[in-house]
Amino acid sequence: GAVVSQHPSRVICKSGTSVKIECRSLDFQATTMFWYRQFPKQSLMLMATSNEGSKATYEQGVEKDKFLINHASLTLSTLTVTSAHPEDSSFYICSASVVSPNEQFFGPGTRLTVL
Amino acid sequence: GQQLNQSPQSMFIQEGEDVSMNCTSSSIFNTWLWYKQEPGEGPVLLIALYKAGELTSNGRLTAQFGITRKDSFLNISASIPSDVGIYFCAGYRGAQKLVFGQGTRLTINP
Numbered sequence: 001g002a003v004v005s006q007h008p009s010r011v012i013c014k015s016g017t018s019v020k021i022e023c024r025s026l027d028f029q030a031t032t033m034f035w036y037r038q039f040p041k042q043s044l045m046l047m048a049t050s051n052e053g054s055k056a057t058y059e060q061g062v063e064k065d066k067f068l069i070n071h072a073s074l075t076l077s078t079l080t081v082t083s084a085h086p087e088d089s090s091f092y093i094c095s096a097s098v099v100s101p102n103e104q105f106f107g108p109g110t111r112l113t114v115l
Numbered sequence: 116g117q118q119l120n121q122s123p124q125s126m127f128i129q130e131g132e133d134v135s136m137n138c139t140s141s142s143i144f145n146t147w148l149w150y151k152q153e154p155g156e157g158p159v160l161l162i163a164l165y166k167a168g169e170l171t172s173n174g175r176l177t178a179q180f181g182i183t184r185k186d187s188f189l190n191i192s193a194s195i196p197s198d199v200g201i202y203f204c205a206g207y208r209g210a211q212k213l214v215f216g217q218g219t220r221l222t223i224n225p
Contacts, residue, residue, distance in 0.1 A: 004157075032211055043203065043215045044158070093157045097211055102146070104213060106157035 003027055004096050006107035013084055014115055021079045021110045023094030029074035030096030034104065035067070038091040050077045084114040118142075121204050121216030128194060129224050136202060136219040137188040144206030147180050147187040148213070152201045161202075162189070191221075199223050 003026040013019050032051050036044040048069055050056040056069035068080040081088055091111050095104040121138045150158035162173050164180035177190045204216040
């Protein structure tokens, strides 16, 4: 149980285009989903917290207009990187959480490469 | 803000050796977590610690939550090739927000 999937696993796009990444909790309903970014050889950095039916809360320094988050249901959250640039190339990881016990389950990540 | 300082950054060991890594913080955390991440994958939870002083084992892994709630260590005994990966400590900042340490990259020579 507690499986989180991400789609796509890898994406290559041209600079200036938008890319959508999906995060799904497959066998449970998540109260909250989180989006992280991980640059090579670095740790995971929280980008935003997403609750179903409400606006996402972004961490300091993360542009909400560039990283659009939609949390349509208790099992699906999407991250759209708008007008992507090479510096947005990174490994994007989502997690889904349940309140009790307080635990996050991580997806397998999406490798974004912007040319 | 709350930061987790993890050390060492990397380890190169022989198969069969024991491994020890630790995390410290200037702030108190109520929960300490240890994750393992393999290349191209998301992190996988290894051990969760909820009480100060708690010592928990998961197979060859043992982790302890420091009495001050500002530190934790992870030990791996009798390392095997599949232990290779990056190990992260993490703690909850607020109700659900996780903050991660910098990671310890473990390489094992057979």
